[in-house]
């Protein structure tokens with residue numbers, strides 16, 4: 001388990017005797033040719049007409065996932081082009097995530113993906129709208145036949161936008177291996193990105209590890225940048241009071257003429273010049289993306305927003321992007337013999353920077369860790385059922401990355417719609433990989449409110465509805481986070497607030513409303529359901545989840561005169577609001 005509480009005996013001593021004067025000069029890569037060699041370099045053209053400015057790189061560290069594509073900066077409405085010949089294999093419209101997205105299948109075994117589009121090319125847009133009306137749904141997942149939308153390299157397929165989970169206009173561009181559906185780093189295909197800037201090392205941490213590579217504790221490790229361009233730590237000898245440690249590093253990459261902090265492509269660590277750890281982002285399996293929560297120091301991210309890559313692999317981390325080594329990054333320290341440590345970061349074009357130092361075991365200041373009773377230990381590699389009276393948990397094998405000393409307590413809680421005590425499970429800074437079952441016994445819940453009761457996660461802000469199903473006297477759901485849970489009832493219907501709407505809509509081309517609810521959605525709970533009709537006929541409302549906004553573009557077939565709009569919005573507990581208004585068109 002990981003604790004960042006200060007322990008009096010923790011020492012990381014810097015010996016200011018320089019054993020080496022080598023500097024950390026960056027290595028220059030080839031400015032546009034990527035490192036990987038197995039990928040065709042001139043098959044795909046750039047999907048945009050302007051110079052590529054990256055605001056996100058492949059493998060970049062994001063909340064809950066590794067970034068699966070390149071984020072190409074731009075403005076709403078600029079054309080997006082097919083990267084090569086092929087046909088449109090999938091068209092999706094999503095209220096969050098990718099937004100409006102196109103997949104193009106190419107004959108060379110790769111598929112390219114273009115996300116957050118403002119709109120599709122007219123013939124595609126027409127087809128999508130027909131399908132939306134046919135299915136009476138805004139969100140669709142369409143697989144048009146191969147002969148329907150053939151595209152040639154450089155053909156315009158849509159316009160750049162900000163739909164779905166995007167926070168500002170850009171194109172999210174992916175390359176996938178069609179057979180395996182693994183995502184591949186688009187930069188390995190020679191995308192024209194100008195970059196001769198090496199990544200930057202910003203910070204380091206040291207982790208005290210047990211023999212299973214589980215973290216006992218961690219500590220900041222001083223690495224500052226000097227005016228000369230080198231790092232404080234460079235060439236130093238560091239004494240650490242531990243038998244076995246791992247390191248963590250905060251590193252970012254920028255590209256030529258672009259100050260945006262992007263992610264690095266590869267990270268390796270050498271001990272005595274032997275490879276001890278390597279993480280490389282050539283390809284990635286979507287099913288493994290959540291292992292980011294093991295790869296990073298999750299607790300540091302949750303507490304301080306600091307993204308540290310671990311230079312060692314937690315025992316429950318099954319991400320395939322590590323090179324198998326004997327130690328998987330755990331470094332044994334000796335009292336007499338300093339270990340030479342070299343940490344190297346690279347971008348996808350081969351620009352690299354290394355830092356090296358020597359590490360010794362500090363026998364005078366060894367850190368000790370109290371052992372805890374086995375009763376509260378949750379191993380990462382076996383299923384555990386915890387029956388704690390009013391709370392039961394079933395934590396499956398593989399839900400944790402390392403053995404956890406489980407901390408649990410109960411407090412009263414005081415919300416008036418609360419029908420159980422508050423159960424405090426560990427803390428929200430400990431990652432959980434897989435959904436686990438949680439059941440809570442409610443107290444004093446009247447029969448007629450049974451279908452309004454949910455397991456709620458409480459923290460800052462409004463509580464999350466995590467879903468509910470009854471199991472005897474208990475309410476059960478599945479969640480993927482620790483934190484504070486209780487039973488709450490939700491009897492509050494969603495709210496509809498007009499944003500662009502009034503009695504006279506003759507001069508407007510659209511109408512828009514905000515739809516919101518009292519509880520956020522988490523675990524197995526459903527998000528808001530909505531349905532809009534004009535004079536009883538279903539009409540298309542686009543849903544932008546990040547802005548809680550639904551928008552209808554008036555159809556040309558709507559005749560002049562008075563019409564009745566009806567919006568029905570329903571939450572996970574079937575609380576419904578019906579919003580009915582007349583308007584003139």
Ligand SMILES: [Zn+2]
Pocket residue numbers: 056067069070071171172173
């Ligand atoms: Zn993206």
